[in-house]
Amino acid sequence: MSGFQDFDQAGAGGDHAARLRGLRARLEAAGLDAFIVPRADAHQGEYVADADARLAWLTGFTGSAGFAIITQDRAGVFIDGRYRVQVRAEIDGEHFTPVHWPETRPADWLKDALPGGGSVGFEPWLHTRREIETLESGLSGSGIEPVPIEENPIDAIWTDRPAPPVGAARIHDDTIAGETSADKRARLAADLREADQAAALISLPDSISWLLNIRGADLPRNPVVQGFAILDADGHVALFADPAKFDDQVRAHLGNAVTILQPHALTAALSEMAGPVRLDPQTAPEQAFRLLEDAGTTIARGPDPAILPKARKNDAELDGMREAHLRDGAAMVRLLAWLDRHGPDGLTEIDVVEKLESFRAEAGVTDISFDTICGSGPNGAIVHYRVNRASNRALSADELLLLDSGGQYPDGTTDITRTVDMGSAPQEVRGPFTAVLRGMIAISRARFPKGVAGAHLDALARQFLWAEGLDYDHGTGHGVGAALCVHEGPVRISRVSDMALEAGMILSNEPGYYREGAFGIRIENLIVVQRVEAEAGREMLGFETLTFCPIDRRLVDAEALSRDERGWLDAYHADVLAKIGPRLEGADREWLEAATRPMQDR
Template structure:
């Protein structure tokens, strides 16, 4: 288990000196600038300590962003989730926060290098599509992107941690709902139909899903860090550290999976006969260059496991529902415990630790991400992570935003509740109610085949927009089944262009954030399912997986429509029925009161 620690995740250090050292390396290689992404060779959102180059260099620890370092300036590019956080983490005398994607890296580079110049990047840490887009945007500027043979940050990082070698394990077929052999055969048939000889898989969650394995290389994400080549015969060449695989797991993989060391990937790619499917949106630029250098025919196309993985089968959905029942019990016990305590006697860390204890009792293997426990103004930091330095005592009148989740053997959870501590502050009621109404609107949505997340995003924002408010993050992300808590390709956001299909699990999490005051977010996980429709027409909707009451003290009941009140009462009745048998005493009494019909 790798539960949350409370030290500075960037590890401290002299970031000004590190920046100066990096500029020295740049001068030695005649580089006008260097790009430092928050990415590893798998383009993952979560990275091991060995790959946390952005945090080590700048101090910024968010899960998305990058830096560009020139000789006279250094920008840290972050989206709306991190614009408060970044200002509190980086040395503003050395690094300038840059609003991204409003400011594109190409625009920043044109301003920083008006005479042109060489801009270095590590080709293993950027996807092909990203590099192509930047090259197009830089045309005519005199700026050239230079693929580097070695990473310049690694050259100045003397105590860089070793790569992870966490043990891998079998994910049982009864939880997966399909054998690995059947998955390999199914995806190989797709390659055959497309006339493709093989596919390069670079996403660890795709590989873990395909082979029915799980790992411990990354905290909170049960994946095996590996590359794989799937052939049109169903054979898989798996490139990973062999020490992660014991005899039982090797037997599980079987003869149709060849286990090879990581450093054998380059020569294997050189020897492949094409066409080879490679995903330009996720495969590293370096892999494309190896294949192109060998003259191999490349078929650009999506990772063949991404969509099948997103469409959860009956066994995966059953596991997710079971995990959410256990997780709901832990959450109810936490909220009941909070209401029984004087807020002033607790801190954010106290609540995080108690919630982790309750999830341990519920059978957790790990948390699914670092708990966001934001009291008062800390709740307005969208991806706030409490440390000993920032740990805030709770106070009557605060809002407490709790965004957390668990990794269970049979499912992954992600839930946010915002609760009032003591007396309810009047200025929070209207935005809380608007957020709740948006969450309900999305929960109740019905839509035809072909609708994507971008078509639905406004449903969750409409009541905030009506009051001149909004939130600077997506409304929902995909969620894996006993896999990564953030999963592609579907999402609910203005950029969500993948059609929603039955079995896809997404979060439904509108919010509102008043900097320096409070934050509000309400999040349930929802699954796409067939919905009632007139004859001859197919419709879909959502079923809610998350089981936990929503704080009624913060709701302006008069602002809810009859349908909205009906939805909330029905949801609370479902929560009460699902969880009551596993609660007792004061916790059960709290649940009954918290889920009573609205007055």
């Protein structure tokens, strides 16, 4: 057994009411009327180490997005639609109140909480310049002032705070990366010179790991090295990360053009820089802006120089992702075949997670890419459900099982969701399941001109649900890294994404539907943007599917599918059999043959 995922209760332990009292006492002593507790760390990534999990420590909420605002008489935990069920299960409703965000803006909440004005503390390392500017704009004229503070009051009362991670860095082979780190640095440095910029600060760990062709173990499920980097216009990189992470082999790989410095040296380095220095207002911490401004250094606002090159996968990265998905697809098919043969009797959600991990371990996985979401019946309606020993449910023949999981392989990252009929699912699920499937097919088949963004495509996935008065409260797709983070910016398929899609970008395609207290449905494949043939004079794009695993046809209302949709599903299943079948034997191969038969042969 591989044992990647534990089943301890997330957010369990600790007296959150006492922690809240302690924080309020600190705020009173500091003369602050409120304090913002973000989910983010100084690197502004989605995932944080235990040492930086301040929001979870204070409130008990463990979701991957959100924040809290604390006053002397209110404690709001701001969450989006993905977490509205989860947050109620994790926080103490007597002391903390869920706040629907972004429907309720932080500035509006504060104006209601502090009608007479006041001061709102925030730690500038933990917020981006864009966040603070948005807050200041929303509070304009209210008498409420955001105040940067040097010492985080939570850190002062968190007496058993874990130590920062010191995961060992490792080399990411150039043949898998498709480009040497030296070539990447030279390419990005040339962009800086062309823009007349002297340097750029990079704060995102996955950008740094991509740029330097290294991987790490600082964050669970995400093979990144945490740190900051300053890329000079001559291609030199100053890497601010614990030197203990880098052995002689990795140092030799980095070469003389990369200097490793202690993390605390970043403050002095920023204070002494000559400009213009590029900072990304959406990813760089507010404190970096303040240090450069205090030094009189010219700041050039612009995107993290690695963020778009990282999103545009090259041929070697795409080949690695394709191969990783075939190995992962075989592991998933083995799991689904085992589930069908075994049946639900005697199985729990944890049993399924552990069995899938064992199949993935045999396929060569180095880690899972996120904690597996394995929700039986009503647990499937919790969008980011994480099974623990207290929540663990027995599987039932008359319920759906939602299984969202992925693996980290040396050459690729996977993310797949399948919703499974455990034997005799109620008829009422077939309508929404088919609507979700039709939306997923619509994205898969989409053709669109260059310049189209995720926001333009999002409605394609929702149209069939909307026709029935249904919807889902999460984006349709997120960017995915190549042997990196399973959630990768900046590209998305969502109502708010204005980033144009480009060839080589990998996204998830995962519409869903959730009925609280009853069931959840989600179907997810990974897709890569590619150029497609079109009329002369117009550049058109479409998608190549990377994920190959059967979709449960027992839940499909075949009569609701159009001829083209049925054709897509049959062709997809034929591809699944052709690509995954040779990797299976015996009963698993026989199960796959039956699961991929054309719809008319059911």
